[in-house]
Amino acid sequence: MKIFNSEQLRLLDAYTIKEKGIASVDLMERAASVFVEIFSEIFGAEESVRIICGTGNNGGDGLAVARLLHQKGYTVFVDIINGNESADFKINLERLNQQQIPWQYVAELKLAPTDIIIDAIFGFGINRPTTGIYQKTIAAINESKSKVVAIDIPSGLFPDASSENHSIVKATHTISFESPKLAFMMPENDKWVGKLHIAPIGLSEQKKAELKTDYHYTLKADIKPLAREQFGHKGTFGHALLIAGSKGMMGAAVLASKACLRSGVGKITTHIPRDTAQILQISIPEVICQESENKSCFSESWNTDTLQKYDAVGIGPGIGTKNMNGFENFLLNFPTNTPLVIDADAINLLGENPSLLKYLPRNVILTPHPKEFKTLIGQLWENDFEKLELLKGFAIKNGVIICLKGHYTAMALPSGEVHFNSTGNSGMGTAGSGDVLTGIILGFLAQGYSVKEAAIQGVYEHGLAGDRAATKRSERAMIASDIIENFI
Template identity: 45%
Template structure:
């Protein structure tokens, strides 16, 4: 699913109007019907409704919704803010239609505004501003937003909570953004909806299909994509019925200092679970018994040191390398890691302490091979590229780093994002809060490494890997509840995630 910028959404609306063809006011009517039905599905007709409509097309949507809710016997009062004396053409048409339906339902605000009492049990429909704003709300509108947010009434926002920008909110004033209980967005989610700090404004999200042109969506290039199951299935490699372990890939995992053997266990098990033929785990000598007992299927290769990774190993016989989980950040390990990355001859996944070491030795970034995969969580990335004010700024830094290094940056989070070397960004749609547990990242490293060894290219290994990782977490959460999910549960549910994708 493509995610469009606000400018591209406007372009898509225009394309639909010109090529369906349909009048813009009739397209607004179509949207309003979907919005009205969604509101009626969640709030009964005994709920008093207060509608705040702005002077643009978001306000036009809101006035059309007011008229349709009246037809469904709702008690509706609509406030239309016409401070400048100029309404958009479609807003003006819907103002006239509402007056013709029930003139007393509309209060037009041109100067002074006496806000209505907002009480518990009421519903506020926020139709002040949609996706077109590019600066923080100020003046009377910011006061109105604060008044709504302070009230006990429930709030549903049309398309975008007023005050929230659809992409970059780095310099926005968060106090001047509507905090909706539900957001009814039109046709496609907006980029800012995918960032954790904006969830407080969005509430429950519903995406309403208003039948914008499919041809238009195909024609407009988008820099952002939200993964869907049907995007992942075609990327899966079929298993040869005559395969043997020698043909299914040979992976190397370098992980686990003494006391962190669990990281190497999780990465190794996850690597095996994605169908790779053989996995060799390189780990300090003291982890021997733990690995042999925990993962009998793996080949264990011991470092010459008792407790740390100390020396790069040959990768000539391996199809993929995963390095970093639980390695620690000693100077000896740091030197071994950069030596390993320089000499590796196979696709490589860099995670955890390997990323932390690169953050402490930033000059080494220039020595990384093209096509390398890095899988940082937000704090690891901030150590690498400096503090970010919000998720959008961090994402832009990750995109720039991927382009600069010609690398694949998997930025982990609720919507894990994959930044490709060409600047495109793919967001994952699977996963849940139960996966916020130690070891989840080690599992992802093992999954992606195993897929690389199987023969997936870097992009497909990352896309399939992060989708499977989240899907296994979703299956685990359904069975166990989010509170009780641990990293091992993700590995145990990988087979069911694969089965779902293969069905």
């Protein structure tokens, strides 16, 4: 799914009205009814609802929502912050009056206790930080004990730029129309957005396909697993090489190897430090163990020919950062066309010696978490929008795919595209989850997925397995092994 900016959403709105010949107020009605459908699945009619509206189209949505909830039997009360009224706002105010739904203009909002507040002050039309009565109202909403449901976007939040230090409504739920806003993908905005729901309102599919954006949100429909050939065998489903582990960190090698096998790969060889094979072999009998001649996981006898025998290579989980020479030697000898996934300490090694970046082969995926990303680029960022620009810049400059892990893992491609992942949960914030991801991506690469498919689909399926694990156990109790067990 594409993520559109506010300008594009306005275009889509206008085009849909023209193409489908529907009045803008009817599109507003559709948005309001989709909102009410989702809202009423979450909250019952016994809960009292106060709807706080601006006077633009977000406020108009609020008025239409008030009327539809009233018709469904909810007790509603509307507060309006006086301002320039949009045409569709005016129509909806008239409709509200016809139904005799109580409302008032507010000068200073004194909130009587209510179960739920619906926030309809500003939508994507916000163009400057909120001040005055708007700021005061937002503060009153945030200080109330009510649950808060934002229409389209929490009021005050900029959809396409950083809103640091602005006054913003703190929503428990955000029901957003048609596509998520870029701001929702940023960890710094988690506290405002709450649980995100996407509500399609039927904007023009043709126009959506035409409009170009760098930003995408991966959903089930975007996932196209490779067909498994009926006559295929372990020799055709790919042979992966994983370089992982060090003394005390063999669990990382175990988790990544097992996840790689579960991803459907034909064979995996796991290259580990000398005298550590027993741990791996007892944990996973299916793995081919290859011990290094030395105590690090880097072999001195590797050359391009030996590495070329594998369909894909993964390096990093649990390797430590002691052997820069070994890593350098590995990269210098790495075959140009073999896909490679680089994780964990291998990323830290690259960060310590950026001159090695030029030796990266063609098909590379890096999977840092934010701390590793900081080490890799050697600088910090002011806010998450700046971090996103740095991520894009890194992918473009180095011609690699880089997956910045987190709640909405961001995958930046050398083309400048960024794909945000929609699956996964906070239960995955547990040691070893990242090793599992490396194993899955490696397995996908070895089976013949392109680097783009392996990154996007690997991250999606990793999150999906994490969501299944959380359902069976709980976000609190699940551990990384549960992600592997729930990969199907």
